[in-house]
Amino acid sequence: MIETYSIAAIPADGIGPEVIAAGVEVLSAIAETLGTFKIEFTHFDWSSDTYKKTGKYIPDGGLVQLKKHDAIFFGAVGAPERHSIVDMRADARVDVPDHISLWGLRLAICQPLQQYANVRPTRILPGITSPLRNCKPQDLDWVIVRENSEGEYAGQGGRSHRGCAWETATELAVFTRHGITRLMRFAFETARQRPRKLLTVVTKSNAQRNGMVLWDEVAAEVGKEFPDVAVDKMLVDAMTVRMVQKPDSLDTIVATNLHADILSDLAAALAGSIGIAPTANLDPTRQHPSMFEPIHGSAFDITGQGIANPVATFWTAAEMLAWLGEAEASTLLMNSVENICGRGIVTPDLGGTATTKDVTAAMLDDIKGVPEKTGQ
Numbered sequence: 001m002i003e004t005y006s007i008a009a010i011p012a013d014g015i016g017p018e019v020i021a022a023g024v025e026v027l028s029a030i031a032e033t034l035g036t037f038k039i040e041f042t043h044f045d046w047s048s049d050t051y052k053k054t055g056k057y058i059p060d061g062g063l064v065q066l067k068k069h070d071a072i073f074f075g076a077v078g079a080p081e082r083h084s085i086v087d088m089r090a091d092a093r094v095d096v097p098d099h100i101s102l103w104g105l106r107l108a109i110c111q112p113l114q115q116y117a118n119v120r121p122t123r124i125l126p127g128i129t130s131p132l133r134n135c136k137p138q139d140l141d142w143v144i145v146r147e148n149s150e151g152e153y154a155g156q157g158g159r160s161h162r163g164c165a166w167e168t169a170t171e172l173a174v175f176t177r178h179g180i181t182r183l184m185r186f187a188f189e190t191a192r193q194r195p196r197k198l199l200t201v202v203t204k205s206n207a208q209r210n211g212m213v214l215w216d217e218v219a220a221e222v223g224k225e226f227p228d229v230a231v232d233k234m235l236v237d238a239m240t241v242r243m244v245q246k247p248d249s250l251d252t253i254v255a256t257n258l259h260a261d262i263l264s265d266l267a268a269a270l271a272g273s274i275g276i277a278p279t280a281n282l283d284p285t286r287q288h289p290s291m292f293e294p295i296h297g298s299a300f301d302i303t304g305q306g307i308a309n310p311v312a313t314f315w316t317a318a319e320m321l322a323w324l325g326e327a328e329a330s331t332l333l334m335n336s337v338e339n340i341c342g343r344g345i346v347t348p349d350l351g352g353t354a355t356t357k358d359v360t361a362a363m364l365d366d367i368k369g370v371p372e373k374t375g376q
């Protein structure tokens with residue numbers, strides 16, 4: 001019997017609906033071409049618009065509905081809040097603040113579904129040039145494993161004496177032995193499956209002498225279970241320098257929620273554009289569905305212009321297929337992405353002139369084996 005996967009699609013805000021629509025088309029084409037599995041999509045309209053209408057991003061019982069699916073295909077969340085400090089000073093008009101949207105939708109899914117490992121592969125695709133001088137594609141091939149359930153984004157802290165001169169705000173970073181152990185095991189496993197078997201543990205234990213020291217200690221303990229994996233340790237500030245100056249010295253990288261959030265944006269930029277970078281929010285125990293999304297946000301500066309780069313979403317879709325066990329389909333999809341990028345059919349963020357629709361149409365042709373058009 002042919003396997004049918006049920007995928008919950010949550011396009012949400014900004015360019016999210018544009019890139020998820022492209023991703024759904026490509027995934028459907030892959031399934032149809034191979035004929036070895038089927039994909040059924042259920043669309044959820046959870047977004048900042050829904051929040052503005054109903055006061056909720058996720059309706060009552062929403063997570064129960066979500067859990068019934070094999071995986072979640074997510075766009076981006078974030079309303080067009082004014083970002084510049086100048087704008088914020090000139091006018092207090094604010095849409096849904098970012099901390100409300102992020103906690104209302106993305107983190108409200110990742111945390112209860114225990115998607116504790118966030119995986120972010122980065123490499124330089126054919127036809128794409130790194131902004132790093134002399135950086136060849138083989139020099140930058142990384143997987144960043146981000147702690148995705150606690151750390152700096154644990155959600156603990158508070159504000160008191162609001163509006164007073166002595167107003168106080170705390171943001172507590174939470175590190176638990178359980179949380180670090182399960183994440184380190186996942187990171188070592190990931191490193192072990194890659195040819196170089198090298199894991200770099202990112203830390204800041206010189207300045208942060210409690211949580212980050214536990215982080216280092218647990219990394220060392222778990223490392224004993226993986227004698228075949230080489231480990232090194234980097235302070236997060238020095239890590240940014242190493243990523244830029246010696247990209248070929250890195251392979252698999254594990255870092256906290258906040259550190260990896262920042263490092264992976266840098267990684268995406270070094271590989272060419274934030275518009276190509278994928279993410280998988282995994283529950284490695286497979287008790288709950290995992291969630292797959294491009295790294296980028298809702299990009300209101302280009303929303304509706306039809307120029308959003310769909311490659312991050314296609315790569316994300318390939319990661320989703322691999323997680324579902326469809327390795328052949330995943331490879332096929334990535335081969336098509338590489339063909340299209342290699343032929344220079346890219347959006348303006350990569351220096352091209354193609355639209356989201358052009359890139360998607362070229363992908364569909366490539367997947368279906370339609371011969372390349374001349375003069376393109």
Ligand code: NAI
Nearest residue numbers: 076077078079098275295296297298299301302308309349
């Ligand atoms: P952003 O990723 O939305 O945009 C940063 C820059 O990259 C913009 O100039 C944008 O045009 C460009 N860009 C992003 N994706 C692109 C694509 N696919 N193709 C071409 N160009 C692309 O980050 P920003 O501006 O910091 O955040 C905007 C909103 O998105 C905020 O509300 C933020 O909270 C939210 N956000 C949501 C995320 C999520 O849902 N996982 C992740 C990051 C930000």
Ligand code: MG
Nearest residue numbers: 261262265295
């Ligand atoms: Mg980020």
